Amino acid sequence: MTDRATERKVAEAGTAALELAKLDDKERSAALHAIADAIEANHERILDANADDVAEGEELLDAGEYSRALVDRLDLSASKLDDIAEMVRSVAEQEDPLGKTLSARRLDEDLELYKVGVPIGVIGTVFESRPDALVQIAALSLKSGNAVILKGGSEASHSNRVLYDLIVEATADVPDGWAQLIEAREDVNTMLGMDDEIDLLMPRGSSEFVSYIQDNTKIPVLGHTEGVCHVFVDRDADLSMAEDVAFDAKVQYPAVCNAVETLLVHESVAADFLPAMLDRYREAGVTLRGDAATREVVDIDPATDEDWETEYGDLELSIKVVDSLTAAVDHVNAHGSKHTESIVTEDADRAGRFMRSIDAASVFHNASTRFADGYRFGLGAEVGISTGKIHARGPVGLEGLTTYKYHLEGDGHLVATYSGENAKPYLHEAFDGEWIPGHRSGGGE
Structure with a gap:
């Protein structure tokens, strides 16, 4: 894939992210159930592709290029596919993290500030041999309203392609381009330079690999490294x-x-x-x-x-x-x-x-x-386990894939009222409330 092709995919994901954020939870959850149904209905198709990956992995194991642990992580089975489908449904049943009021504060009468959960935007991911990682990451991204760039390891390329195709086929009602698959190592380097288009990178791999990503991009990195x-x-x-x-x-x-x-x-x-x-x-x-x-x-x-x-x-x-x-x-x-x-x-x-x-x-x-x-942990699934301390830590589920913004609802309030010699004091009172779009003016769009 050329740099231009990768850039096009990232641009499409960016456009899709803006639309995906507008979908309500019922639409996103229905798409997830469709993904689970597609996985259950296509066991043979998935396992045939996976058998090719495992066979190639065994050859490279015999040649001393792969470890037994890596080949074992590649292997799928009918029972594992059932578990993957169950995982996707579990993600679908999680509480919607979007539009959730995280805190509410009354600055003055009829001037209310709400902290509201929103998607991060476009997430770039690079992950290791386990094919189920692709489905976990895609499912959590969709539920949290994020578009996602998926880069799996070449050792699982046959499995990843089939799983990706099934996901795209099952989510025809979701904005086009919300999930993108890239495969070449060069594509990763292209992504690293797209800090204006990609909002978060999530590499899963060795400490050396995660450090390489962190050292070669301006994009925030949520690293999943080794477990000792x-x-x-x-x-x-x-x-x-x-x-x-x-x-x-x-x-x-x-x-x-x-x-x-x-x-x-x-x-x-x-x-x-x-x-x-x-x-x-x-x-x-x-x-x-x-x-x-x-x-x-x-x-x-x-x-x-x-x-x-x-x-x-x-x-x-x-x-x-x-x-x-x-x-x-x-x-x-x-x-x-x-x-x-x-x-x-x-x-x-x-x-x-x-x-x-x-x-x-x-x-x-x-x-x-x-x-x-x-x-x-009851998070539905995870995109990885973060060993860092900023933004998200431990198994990263839906909460780790969201951020927040502030919504202020007023009624013609002016800062001048609270400044100067006769300044009116702020109330700054926390209260138990949920943000309702446009409720001060009687309704939203």
Whole structure:
């Protein structure tokens, strides 16, 4: 695709965004249900395309160019497609974030200021191998009234094309151009320079990739980076619970960013906890590494300094024995990626200390890190998990794809009235109210 073609697609998305923002929630939700229906009705078409991606991925895995984790993330199944359709319907059923009054303040009698939720506009996305990411991002963009530029990885190109085509076919009543698919790496560089047309970029990938995007654009970037997540088994943990939580966090689906990569164990329970835990991991095929203190208790390979900051995305795990809660916190803050961390303990005070001390988007008590997910959080879905602190953090759902503007409803009010020697004071009173277009003049358009 030429630069001009990419620019045309972005321009079309910009035009569509203005129209999309005017659609009411019933229209946007109906379009989402149509997408879910299309996915359910086209299993064979999608799976045939996906089989081509997986076959090519296996060849590149054998050639040493792809990892097993990447190929596993590519693979779709009939049950996964059912889950994707359910996810789209869940997004459709979420509360409409647009036109929602976030706050209301009376500046004076008949002079009322409303803070109202609105779409961001045009969102550019670049995401990794999972084909379901395309559907999640498109669904959340549509529900939140945003036009979206979709750039998936070449490893999922067959699946992405079919899913994109089905989405466009199912949303014929939505303004043309609201979703655009681009495929070449050069298209990404074109997008980076279009700061007048694109309102937000959302890259999903490695820290290096997200940093590249941030360093080469003036567009605001909401980055989804790697997940180096931890589970800390505290001295006061229920060890049976800890075993289940640590197992689920690693083994349930190891290829995703909310899977645990490092297990921290308090020294006072290490001898009781680690032998049975490691037997269970070994039975599941997990490759294990540990620090010197861990290897005094169990026989495993040594962990390196690099292991503490590695997102394996596979059945691999590093283990460290720590002598205190403070040491666990310090390790997490030094080596984690600010994604998701969990403590297993029966001591509420220690749990609170851990959760307040950890700098991460999500911190859990007695729960698997795998819960860090937009669907599981009740957000319908997510466009990614933001490990930053500005605008949106953690699983980014509809709220993270909206901004706000101020609507002021008056009745001929003048600033001069509130200035000068005889200035009238402002009331500045918060009140419980909803913005109704044109209600001061008796109606809207």
